[in-house]
Amino acid sequence: MGNAGSVDSQQTEFRAHSVPLKLPMPEPGELEERFAVVLNAMNLPPDKARLLRQYDNEKKWELICDQERFQVKNPPHTYIQKLKGYLDPAVTRKKFRRRVQESTQVLRELEISLRTNHIGWVREFLNEENKGLDVLVEYLSFAQYAVTFDFESLENNVENSMDKSKPWSRSIEDLHRGSNLPSPVGNSASRSGRHSTLRYNTLPSRRTLKNSRLVSKKDDVHVCIMCLRAIMNYQYGFNMVMSHPHAVNEIALSLNNKNPRTKALVLELLAAVCLVRGGHEIILSAFDNFKEVCGEKQRFEKLMEHFRNEDNNIDFMVACMQFINIVVHSVEDMNFRVHLQYEFTKLGLDEYLDKLKHTESDKLQVQIQAYLDNVFDVGALLEDAETKNAALERVEELEENISHLSEKLQDTENEAMAKIVELEKQLMQRNKELDVIREIYKDANSQVHTLRKMVKEKEEAIQRQSTLEKKIHELEKQGTIKIQKKGDGDISILPVALASGMVPAGAEAAAGTCVTPAAGVASSVPLPPPPPPLPALAAASEAVQNGPVTVPVPPPPPPPPPPPPAPPLPGPALDTAPAAPLPPPPPPSAPPLPGTASPTVVFNSGLAAVKIKKPIKTKFRMPVFNWVALKPNQINGTVFNEIDDERILEDLNVDEFEEIFKTKAQGPAIDLTSSKQKITQKGSNKVTLLDANRAKNLAITLRKAGKTADEICKAIHVFDLKTLPVDFVECLMRFLPTENEVKVLRLYERERKPIENLSDEDRFMMQFSKIERLMQKMTIMAFIGNFAESIQMLTPQLHAIIAASVSIKSSQKLKKILEIILALGNYMNSSKRGAVYGFKLQSLDLLLETKSTDRKQTLLHYISNVVKEKYQHVSLFYNELHYVEKAAAVSLENVLLDVKELQRGLDLTKREYTMHDHNTMLKEFIQNNEGKLKKLQDDAKIAQDAFDDAVKYFGENPKTTPPSVFFPVFVRFVKAYKQAEEENELRKKQEQALMEKLMEQEAMMEQQDQKSPSHKTKRQQQELIAELRRRQVKDNRHVYEGKDGAIEDIITDLRNQPYRRADALRRSVRRRFDDQTLRSANGTEITM
Known part of the structure; x- marks a missing residue:
């Protein structure tokens, strides 16, 4: 070993x-x-x-x-045996000195194994057989015991107060009076057990204290904390540490270590545990234990003491400030946060942070600022609450003012709309009159043209007659012909041969033809009609060639073209007669069929020529714009017949357009028998004939009116709406007696039963049912009572339809927008689907679905840019569309039905008045409101016509396109267009700001690179590190789940960015604003 x-x-x-x-x-x-x-x-x-x-x-x-x-260096039990050897009470001090020399190295190897070996090794280390966590925590407790308690004072106290025969564990329990805190993680062990406890019963305290003092001089505590951190990085290990009765307490007690690195490591680990769900309570419990063990008067007292004293170690101060920030502000309960914040305030944290505000360490300054941003200022919150109440009162007052102003605005808008509609109606009337005048002018012009033509033809005929007479006289002088006068005044023109008796065989048929001296020349036989435009001259020619002819008065305007003239007869007339004039040119031929037309012109059903659009060849494949196209024979009379999209393409940069949008790879009737069965007694003497529920509801209605049955029936007879409000009349109409009820009442009456025995409701119903034409009178009263309201409700709706329809149809700017859309759509679709002549309005919604290659903008964004750059004068086209949103909410069909209902109501009222012409109320109503209804009907007809014209103008069908479909298309289009304009503007501003920033940075970098060549390399490295950090930044989660790697992730996140709550930034900005305001006020006071 x-x-x-x-x-x-x-x-x-x-x-x-x-x-x-x-x-x-x-x-x-x-x-x-x-x-x-x-x-x-x-x-x-x-x-x-x-x-x-x-x-x-x-x-x-x-x-x-x-x-x-990969061979594991040592199995877990090897390290556990070594650690247990250091804790062996039977080892002498000399032998302990020898063994403990390698303790730090063993712990380092254990930490590496815990961090790098697979999870199976770690689980084996922590299992029930090895109990590695217990051993590690026990060794940590042993290693730092001498540091936790002052050795000398403890030694004196122990010698004077302890019996050497008393077990060691008992002595420790006397010293460790644990707190009785509840377990926050559900562990069965009490939190009172969260303090250092050694389980040795025979080792004297003096020797153990000395051994602990020997170990405390090494890095064993630091490495033990690293081992626990490695264990806690696994979810399995983290749960075991959190449920261990002493582990977190021992980690917190490690703050007594003299090594600043160890204390910084402990604070980082404890801060990370605070951010794991359920960890904050355990950390606070550990510091409660710390307070008891170390004899603190207040919790966190020693932590603040270390914070003040370790001012030369920035890493520890950063870790300490970070821990304070998290332990105070990572709880959700606002009151608890304020309580924890006040704990540190009592310990002097605020004063000390005020001293540190000018620290040179950026890391420490960032942590301090993060804490200050998270701080709750209760006084400011109280002021905010008071200010909020005042603000709410002010808001309520302003809302009331806005409500009044909205009502005024609505009234003003209705008045303006009524004036606009009146002007529009006058304009439409003037246009109709102008159309009539144009037609009259056109007819007059046509008649003048015809008369001029007739005069001209007559002059030409006279001229031809004069010329013909001259020719005849010349021929007579020459002896070619002979003129004979007859008794009836006619003259005959005979050739000389005929006059002398020699009649040729072919000329007999021509004999007897006469010519009146003042008449025109014409054939007496049914010759073919002469060709226009020279009928007289042609007739003369025929006469000369064929024999005697009669010259009549010039005929009326020419008939259709004749067949070619007959061939001339042989004879001398051929040689001597002048040549006849050539026939007129033939009339234009009929138009060719569409299939045989020229390739550039097509004729639709309206006989209007439509230019055929050739496909457009693009350099790139373009996405398909899925519009609904109009057929060529559907565009006649629409807006698309007046626009030219091909001209638009000449103005646009289609190369840029291609580059941006190229493609990538919804009471039963009461019978008589059942009614008789339901006759019951009401009280002792009352009899009811009505249904119980109906009688009950009728009683409630009558009580609301507060009128007797006689008063009600009298008011109905005379249509008195002052006595009976219209609301009551409408309620009473629900109780009109049914046929069965009338039969029951009349049967009761015929049987001469006492009326007094009936209930009040039945007596009322009996009297009510005797009113003549009750249904008509009640209907008329309801109509009269609601007439004014109906007129007031329907008029603005009709005005909105009129104003919106006329403004949409007459908008030249909107027409230009549609022209641009048609041009770009044809450019995109031409190569695949062919060019179209128009499109359905529903295609406007598809502009937002067609996106550019980079998916950053839509076709509507591009159109908005094109309009702004090349057609600035039409960019505010939506200002020409008036009351479109109001019109979109109108159901024209229902409005027209309501107008018809009003007319039926008025007709019913008139018929009733003819029966009761003495009724002044009906007379006044008819006189005062007949004109209003007539005006409303006129408005309804104008609205219908204007809407139909507008719908047809845009190629839609009025029968299938109501206002609720037609106008919302423009509402959506305008809204989307405005949003596209705003987004384009925002994008340009962002790009401009980014470009300016990049240019500034590049200028600064160039200056720095010129001064220091090595600075360029360093800058590139910094940019790379910043990019990697940006990629590694994760969501700012206040609560982490205990999973594998969570502890390391939290520690890494906290190193990259300080802990800030979501509401911290708002308070920070508010605080800075208040500070600036205060400084400004102080400066003003000093100046004064």
Whole structure:
């Protein structure tokens, strides 16, 4: 067990590790068994173990060899036997000196084994057979006993007060009067047992104290704490330490050690335990025990004493400040936190921290600031509570003012909306009048054009007639023809040969044709109609060629084009007659079929030409924008017929667009017999004919009115709504007598039974049922009473529909936005789906679903950027859309039904008035409200028409697109567009700030790098360390669960960042603000 043996074993282990042997792989069954043993020994999380099980046999065998090659230096019982040897009471002082020389090395080896060996080794060390934790805690108690109690004073007290024959354990119990604290972890052992106890019954106290003093001079206490820390890093070990009756107490008593490193280690460990669930109570219990054992007047007294005195050891002060911060502020109970905080305040912590506020140590300053940020200022909290009450009163007052202002704003908005609607109605009327004037102008213009054409044709006919007459005279002079006058005033034109008697065979048919001197030239036989536009001249030509013709008055406007003229007859006329003019050009041919049209034009059903859009070829594959496209024959008359998306693409940087958005890889009727069976006596003499529940409810309703049956019936006769409020009328309408009830009442009356025997409800119902046209009168009263409210409710809804519809349809800026969307959508889809001419409005919702390649922005964000950069004048397009949100909440169908119901109510009222024309109440109502209803009906028709026009304008169907569907599309689009604008602006500001910061840092780094070349390398190392720390930073959890590695994780986290509660920052900022305000006030007072 000496040092030599230890060195030999180290050398043997080194040789074993330096020359690994490649052993043959066993059978698969044996391999799996040995691999399972290795996995259990490694104590891996389930996910890591599952990953290792997926290895192939070769890798499994390598892992088995690596694990088995690692030979454990000593089994657990070796270290336990050595530690028990140091505690052996039979060992003489000389032999103890010799043994204890290697105690520190043994503890170091034990700490390494506990930290590096697999969990199976640790479990073996802690099992019931070895009880390693008990031995380790016992040795720690022994090693620090001389430090806990002053040796000299204790020695004198013990010699004078103790009998040497008295057992040692009894003497220790006399000294350790433990406190009676409840167990916070459910251990059966009482917390009174949490103090140092040695179990030796024969060893004299003097020798044991001397041996303890000898051990205390070494690092055994420090290494023992490290061993306990290694055990506590496993969940199994942590639970054992927490449930041990003395372990945590002994760790806390180690604060009496003179080594600052040991005390810092203890405080780090205790701080970590505070943050584990259930650990805080155990730590406080340990310090209660510390107070009893060390004779403190107040808890934490010695801790504060060490904190003040160890001002030259920064690491201990940092650990101490960190522990104080956590032990005070890691509890949830606010009152308990204040209590713990006050404990340290009484010990002078606040004054001492005030002295340390100018310390040069950054680590200590950070811990102090963290504690101050977590501090509860009760006085400030009280002021805050008083201020809050005053603030709440002020808030209540402001809310009341806001309520009044909201009502005023609502009234003002309704008035403004009514004025806007009135102006819109006037504008629509003027537009209709303008359309009528345009039609009249168009018709007049067409008539003028026709008249001008007729005048021109008449002039041309006269001119042709004059020319023809001249030709005839010339031919007569030449002797070619002869003119003969007849008795009826006609003249005949005969060729010279015919006049002399030689009639050719072909010319007989032409004889007898006459021409009136002032008439135009035309054929008397049914010749084909002459071709336009020169009918007279053509007729003359025919006359010359075919024989005698009659020249009549010029005909009306020309008929459709004729067939080609007959071939001319042979004869001298061919040689002498002037050539006839050419026929007019043929009219334009009919338009071609769509299938045979030009490749750039297509005709839809409305006969409007639509330019065919060619597919757009993109450099990258683009994501598909899943809009709902309109067919080419659906865009006629819509907004999409007025926009040109191809022109937009010429203004945009489509390369940037491609780069951003390219793709990656819902009372039964009472019969007569049953009613008779339900006749019961009410009291001794009262008889009820009505259903019990109905009679009960009627009685309640009548009591609320406070009127007699005569008064109620009289008021109904004269429609008196002053006597009967409309609410009562509506309630009373639920008790209109049914047919069966009337039969029962009339039967009772015909049988001449006494009316006095009936209950009050039955007598009322009998009188109530005798009112003529009761249903109509009650309906009219309810209608009159609710009319004003109905008008007031329906008018703003109709106005909202009108204003929203007109503003959406007339918005030129919105039209431009849609044009941009159509252009970008066609650019994305053209190569895959082809270009479209328009899209359904529901496609606007999909702009947020189409994201860029880096998923950081959507298509709507891009459109917002494009609008801001290239189309700034349309960026506030949503300001042109008025009352869209109000219109979205309107059910136009229900409003129109309500308007029809009002008209039916008014018609019913008029019919009733014709029967009772003496009723002034009905007369005044009709006179005062007929005009209001007419205006409401006009508004309803305008709202329907305006909405239908707006819906059709955007390519939707009014029958399937109510306002509750149409307007919310724009509401959502505007909301999303505004949010996209804000996010784009925020992103630009962040990028600008980051760029400025980077430029400043680069400038500073360049200056420093120029001054010191080695500084650049150091800076790069610091950046790498900072990045690694950022990656290792975990969630700021105030309570950790006791699991494997939790203690080390907590200690590491606390070293990286101080402990701060979630509410610490707010109080810190408030405190700094108050301090600044106070300093400012003090400065003002000094100046004054």
